[in-house]
Amino acid sequence: DAMVIQNPRYQVTQFGKPVTLSCSQTLNHNVMYWYQQKSSQAPKLLFHYYDKDFNNEADTPDNFQSRRPNTSFCFLDIRSPGLGDAAMYLCATSTGQGATEAFFGQGTRLTVV
Amino acid sequence: AQSVTQPDIHITVSEGASLELRCNYSYGATPYLFWYVQSPGQGLQLLLKYFSGDTLVQGIKGFEAEFKRSQSSFNLRKPSVHWSDAAEYFCAVGAPGTYKYIFGTGTRLKVLA
Numbered sequence: 715d716a717m718v719i720q721n722p723r724y725q726v727t728q729f730g731k732p733v734t735l736s737c738s739q740t741l742n743h744n745v746m747y748w749y750q751q752k753s754s755q756a757p758k759l760l761f762h763y764y765d766k767d768f769n770n771e772a773d774t775p776d777n778f779q780s781r782r783p784n785t786s787f788c789f790l791d792i793r794s795p796g797l798g799d800a801a802m803y804l805c806a807t808s809t810g811q812g813a814t815e816a817f818f819g820q821g822t823r824l825t826v827v
Numbered sequence: 828a829q830s831v832t833q834p835d836i837h838i839t840v841s842e843g844a845s846l847e848l849r850c851n852y853s854y855g856a857t858p859y860l861f862w863y864v865q866s867p868g869q870g871l872q873l874l875l876k877y878f879s880g881d882t883l884v885q886g887i888k889g890f891e892a893e894f895k896r897s898q899s900s901f902n903l904r905k906p907s908v909h910w911s912d913a914a915e916y917f918c919a920v921g922a923p924g925t926y927k928y929i930f931g932t933g934t935r936l937k938v939l940a
Binding site for chain 2: 755756793813818
C-alpha cells in the first residue's frame with residue numbers, strides 16, 4: 715500500500731546533540747509537511763515543501779531545519795535539541811492539487827534527556 | 828486569520844450511545860474541512876472530508892459530519908459508539924491554494940463499557 719513512513723518511531727537524544735528524523739512516501743505527492751505535536755495539543759506546522767520549494771512557518775525556531783533531497787524523502791534536523799523539543803513529530807503529504815487531504819505517517823516520538 | 832475551535836476537550840460516552848463532537852472554524856470563505864482520528868502513539872487517520880456539494884458527508888467507521896455554513900460548523904456524529912472509538916479527534920481546515928492544514932486542539936473521547 716502507498717503510504718507515509720517515519721523512522722524511527724521512537725528517538726531518544728541528549729540535550730544539545732543534533733538529531734535527524736526521516737520520512738519517506740510512496741504516494742508521489744508534491745507536498746511534504748513536518749508537524750510538531752506536544753502532549754494533548756494540536757499538531758503545529760513547522761514547515762512544508764512544495765516539490766523543492768521550502769516554506770518555513772514564521773514561528774518555527776531556527777533550531778529546526780529540513781531537507782528534501784528528492785520527491786520521496788524529507789528529513790527534519792534539530793540542531794541542538796532542548797527539553798522543550800520533546801514531542802511527537804508528524805510527517806504528512808498531500809498532492810497540493812486542489813481539494814485534497816493530508817496523509818500522515820505514524821509519527822516519531824522524540825525524547826530529550 | 829484561519830482558526831479552528833473544538834470546544835470540548837474531553838467527552839465521555841457509554842458504549843452504544845450516540846456521539847457528537849463539535850467543530851467551529853473561522854475563515855473568509857468556505858474552507859476544506861476534515862476530521863481526523865488519532866489513537867495513542869499513532870499518526871492521524873482521515874475519517875472524512877468536505878470540499879463542496881452535499882453538506883452531510885459520510886466517512887469511515889460509521890462516522891458522519893454535517894457542514895453548516897450559517898454556523899461555521901462541521902460537527903462529527905456517530906449514532907452508536909464502540910469501545911474502539913476511544914481516541915483523540917481533530918477537526919482541521921485547509922485553505923484552498925495554500926497547501927496548509929490548521930488543526931483544532933482536539934477532543935479526547937472516552938468510552939465506558
